[in-house]
Amino acid sequence: MLGQLVEYANRKVSGVETGFTTKEIRWLVGVSQDGRFTELIALDNQRKTCPDLAQPEMVGMPKVFRSLGHSIEQASHFLADTCAVIFKLPELDRSGSIKKPDEHQKNLQKHQTFRLLMQLASEEVASLRPIYQALSDEAQLEAFYQRLLLETQKPGKDKLRPTDKISFYLDRQCVLDTLEWRDWWRNFRTKISVKSQLEDEASTGKMLSLATGELAEPAPTHPKVMNLGGSAFGFAFVTYDKEAFESYGLSQGENGAVDQISATAYRAALDNMLGDARQLGEMKIALWYDREIPSENDFFDRLWEPESAEAGAEANALDRAQKLLNAIRTGEVPPRVSQSHFYAIAMSGAAGRVMVRDWQTGNLEDFVKGVEAWFSDLQIVNSRGSKKAKLPGLNRLLMSLQRPKSPEQKLDDYIKPVKMLQIPFWRAALNPSLPIPYAAVAKLMESHTASVMKGEFDQALKVKQGNEADAASLGRIYARMGLLKSYHNRKGGYQMTPALDPQHPSKAYQCGRLMCLLAQIQDTSSDADINAGVVQRYYGAASSTPALVLGRLTRLSQHHLSKIQRDKPGLAFWLNSQIAEVWNALDKSLPKTLTLEEQSLFALGYYQQMAFNRSKRSGDPESGQDQAD
Numbered sequence: 102m103l104g105q106l107v108e109y110a111n112r113k114v115s116g117v118e119t120g121f122t123t124k125e126i127r128w129l130v131g132v133s134q135d136g137r138f139t140e141l142i143a144l145d146n147q148r149k150t151c152p153d154l155a156q157p158e159m160v161g162m163p164k165v166f167r168s169l170g171h172s173i174e175q176a177s178h179f180l181a182d183t184c185a186v187i188f189k190l191p192e193l194d195r196s197g198s199i200k201k202p203d204e205h206q207k208n209l210q211k212h213q214t215f216r217l218l219m220q221l222a223s224e225e226v227a228s229l230r231p232i233y234q235a236l237s238d239e240a241q242l243e244a245f246y247q248r249l250l251l252e253t254q255k256p257g258k259d260k261l262r263p264t265d266k267i268s269f270y271l272d273r274q275c276v277l278d279t280l281e282w283r284d285w286w287r288n289f290r291t292k293i294s295v296k297s298q299l300e301d302e303a304s305t306g307k308m309l310s311l312a313t314g315e316l317a318e319p320a321p322t323h324p325k326v327m328n329l330g331g332s333a334f335g336f337a338f339v340t341y342d343k344e345a346f347e348s349y350g351l352s353q354g355e356n357g358a359v360d361q362i363s364a365t366a367y368r369a370a371l372d373n374m375l376g377d378a379r380q381l382g383e384m385k386i387a388l389w390y391d392r393e394i395p396s397e398n399d400f401f402d403r404l405w406e407p408e409s410a411e412a413g414a415e416a417n418a419l420d421r422a423q424k425l426l427n428a429i430r431t432g433e434v435p436p437r438v439s440q441s442h443f444y445a446i447a448m449s450g451a452a453g454r455v456m457v458r459d460w461q462t463g464n465l466e467d468f469v470k471g472v473e474a475w476f477s478d479l480q481i482v483n484s485r486g487s488k489k490a491k492l493p494g495l496n497r498l499l500m501s502l503q504r505p506k507s508p509e510q511k512l513d514d515y516i517k518p519v520k521m522l523q524i525p526f527w528r529a530a531l532n533p534s535l536p537i538p539y540a541a542v543a544k545l546m547e548s549h550t551a552s553v554m555k556g557e558f559d560q561a562l563k564v565k566q567g568n569e570a571d572a573a574s575l576g577r578i579y580a581r582m583g584l585l586k587s588y589h590n591r592k593g594g595y596q597m598t599p600a601l602d603p604q605h606p607s608k609a610y611q612c613g614r615l616m617c618l619l620a621q622i623q624d625t626s627s628d629a630d631i632n633a634g635v636v637q638r639y640y641g642a643a644s645s646t647p648a649l650v651l652g653r654l655t656r657l658s659q660h661h662l663s664k665i666q667r668d669k670p671g672l673a674f675w676l677n678s679q680i681a682e683v684w685n686a687l688d689k690s691l692p693k694t695l696t697l698e699e700q701s702l703f704a705l706g707y708y709q710q711m712a713f714n715r716s717k718r719s720g721d722p723e724s725g726q727d728q729a730d
Contacts, residue, residue: 102460103312103339103359103367105444109389110366114373119365120290121283122153122324123372126181127265129275130245136234138245141252142270143259149268149277152179152286155324155361158293162214165293171217175210179218179286180277185263186211187236188246190253192263221289228281232269264333308358312367317360321353324368328375329385331450338371338455339364371448371455379405381447381495382516382523384458388445394438394465398425400472401445404530407476407492417492419480422473429466441465447527459524461531474533478587481579482600482709484562486716489599493580499526501580502544504551505573519544529591537588542701549581549704553640562711582708585701597705601713603682605706609699611686612647613706616640618679619654621714625672626661644703648691655680675717679710 126149131140154162154176162176177186184190185208191199199205216236223233235241252261269276276282307316322342325335341347341356348356359367374387379402388401400418407418429439447459476492483490493501499519500506506515522541529535552558561574586597595606605611616639623635635654643650658680666673695703 102444102446102457103363104314105391106367106370107312107363108391109374109444110370113389114366114369119155119361120153120287121150122327122365122369123148124151124181124266124327126151126268126275126277128184128261128267129270130267131270132231132235134231134272136231136238138235138241140270141248149181149275151181151268151277152282153324154178154290155320155322155364158290162293166214166217173210173214173217175207175214177211177214177218179215179222179289180282181266181268182211182215183208183264184249184261184267186215187267188212188242188249190246190249190263193253222282222285226281226285228271228279229276231271232276308355310358310360310363312359312363315360317358317363319354319358320361320364321355323354323359323364326368326371326375326455328372329448329450329455330375332453334453336450336453336455338368340454375448379495381527382499382520383513384447384449384523384527386445386447386459386527388443390465391442391444392437394441397421398434398438398465398469400469404472404475405494405496407494417476418472419476419492422469422476425469426466426473429469439464439466443468445531447524459527461528463531468531471531471533475530475587478533478590479580479583480599481583481586482712484575484578484712484715486600486712486714490579490583491576493576493583495526495530497576498580498584499523501577501584502541503548505577533591536591537584539588539698542585542588543697545581545584546697546701546704550641550644550700554637556637559636578708582705585705588701589705601709603686605686605702607699607702607706608687608692609647609695609702610706611683612643612651612691612695613703613708614710615651615655615680615683615687616643616647616703617707617710617714618676618683619651619658622658622661622665622676625665625669640707644695644700646694647703648693651691 125146126144127146129142129144130138131142133139159176163173166173185192185205189209189212191205191208192201194200216233219229219233219236223229249261253263254260306318308319309315310317310319323337323339326338327335329336339354339357339359341353346356347353371387374389375385378385378387380386390399400422403418403421425434428434442462442464445459445461446457449456449458479492479498481490482488499522500516502519502522503515506512522538522544525535525538525541529537549558552561557574558578561571561578563571586599590596597605601614602610616636620636639650639654643654662673662676665676692699
């Protein structure tokens with residue numbers, strides 16, 4: 102894994118160099134040529150290349166400076182740091198008192214180090230002298246401190262915070278974008294590194310790097326991944342900061358040796374990929390290839406947005422996957438592309454560390470086969486029975502397992518009941534031989550049955566064109582029905598079709614069909630007091646104990662059918678023929694109880710029969726149904 106990340110960095114990330122990293126800069130301070138602070142500029146967290154020190158360099162900096170005659174207690178960064186460090190801005194409570202006095206004292210010490218770094222740099226880099234001059238003027242520093250303090254008191258998310266990173270704006274450009282300081286920084290790092298090594302009697306020898314396989318000095322600690330989200334301090338990808346992680350007398354990074362250059366490279370690769378990573382539950386997933394491939398052959402984003410068609414592209418991911426696989430089989434796609442290898446990593450943050458949730462590798466052809474099988478299994482007829490429903494993306498599929506998130510609910514709390522399914526879903530999307538977990542069906546059926554009995558299911562079917570809330574509700578139904586179909590198809594045996602299957606051998610499926618037909622009969626009846634809420638009243642019991650409910654509803658339906666026969670004989674004939682077909686498939690006997698798995702077949706039978714019924718409405722002049730539905 103580390104080797105592939107380093108290879109990606111060397112191929113895709115420009116300017117990967119130890120001692121530099123990208124950071125999100127929230128503010129810039131304008132500095133005039135005569136050394137005065139002039140303005141505060143909001144950047145909205147722009148990413149800038151910044152000087153960077155590894156953890157051992159940060160730890161060793163005060164010791165090195167003291168050996169050179171400087172009275173320094175805390176390390177700091179160079180050119181860019183927090184407002185708390187550069188301008189001594191504390192975090193205040195509502196009464197105006199400092200929230201964390203000990204932390205503020207450390208930041209004051211870091212400020213002295215920051216000023217010392219600016220002093221040393223300005224002695225050799227003339228363009229930095231106005232910045233050091235302004236920082237050395239206590240009156241100016243105090244005046245700008247007061248200005249920043251006012252910014253912290255503004256309402257809303259745009260207010261300044263002491264932890265925001267800040268740098269300088271000089272000669273109409275951000276100082277971080279200039280090149281003059283970089284050679285000084287390289288030389289400075291070399292000096293303090295050499296000084297630290299000479300003073301470190303326990304300096305380690307060379308070891309085989311896990312990233313390159315070559316002999317190298319192992320980095321004691323590695324730079325942190327910054328783009329995973331959830332922490333401004335980043336996450337360690339490789340770390341041995343506890344005694345329990347060490348063995349055989351080895352210390353820190355010696356336990357899994359990676360040279361400093363490779364550690365910087367893999368961190369740069371992860372930060373670069375995380376910018377385009379996809380969210381699934383609480384995970385971020387990044388995927389890349391070992392070579393450049395045409396963008397139309399990359400299906401990673403399509404797993405989240407299967408219906409996102411670009412100009413000239415097929416309507417959805419399934420169509421595109423089938424076309425590409427055919428092109429591979431006929432030789433239209435060169436082996437160089439079809440045999441490209443992909444690497445996929447799923448990550449989340451946990452207690453300051455990167456938690457690698459999953460690691461997948463394979464070739465492009467197998468990846469596309471997995472995508473094709475995934476969406477083929479999920480394909481289901483739409484609610485009108487007129488065409489295939491829109492395919493659900495991975496995240497929508499995971500969220501469809503439970504009821505919609507309420508506005509006041511936190512996302513972390515909302516996904517907690519289903520987050521154990523994020524990895525099985527991801528793996529199943531790549532591997533057609535893997536099943537849909539039974540736990541997903543159990544969670545889905547709980548939510549689906551509740552939505553039917555509360556009338557939400559029927560309400561969603563009355564979708565209004567252009568209404569986003571209605572479209573989301575309908576999309577949730579499609580995702581649920583598609584997932585149930587996928588579950589049964591991946592178990593093996595009888596393969597379900599997207600639309601109604603009158604020959605389906607499951608009695609549970611046929612019971613769902615019967616429930617739908619009986620509901621339509623009562624819905625069509627003129628007796629308003631009877632037809633109100635028949636599905637809501639009986640669906641739950643019918644799906645678990647069909648013999649107890651469906652037999653009685655069938656007998657009651659004869660009265661309503663006789664009324665339909667008088668008013669709409671064509672519709673009555675069609676309904677009678679459908680019911681006869683179902684009873685024939687049931688062998689004229691209803692099961693007493695249904696398991697949860699069978700209840701999912703009941704749900705599919707109900708839905709597919711409903712879609713079939715609605716497809717017939719516009720073609721039946723006697724149906725009397727709403728043509729706009």
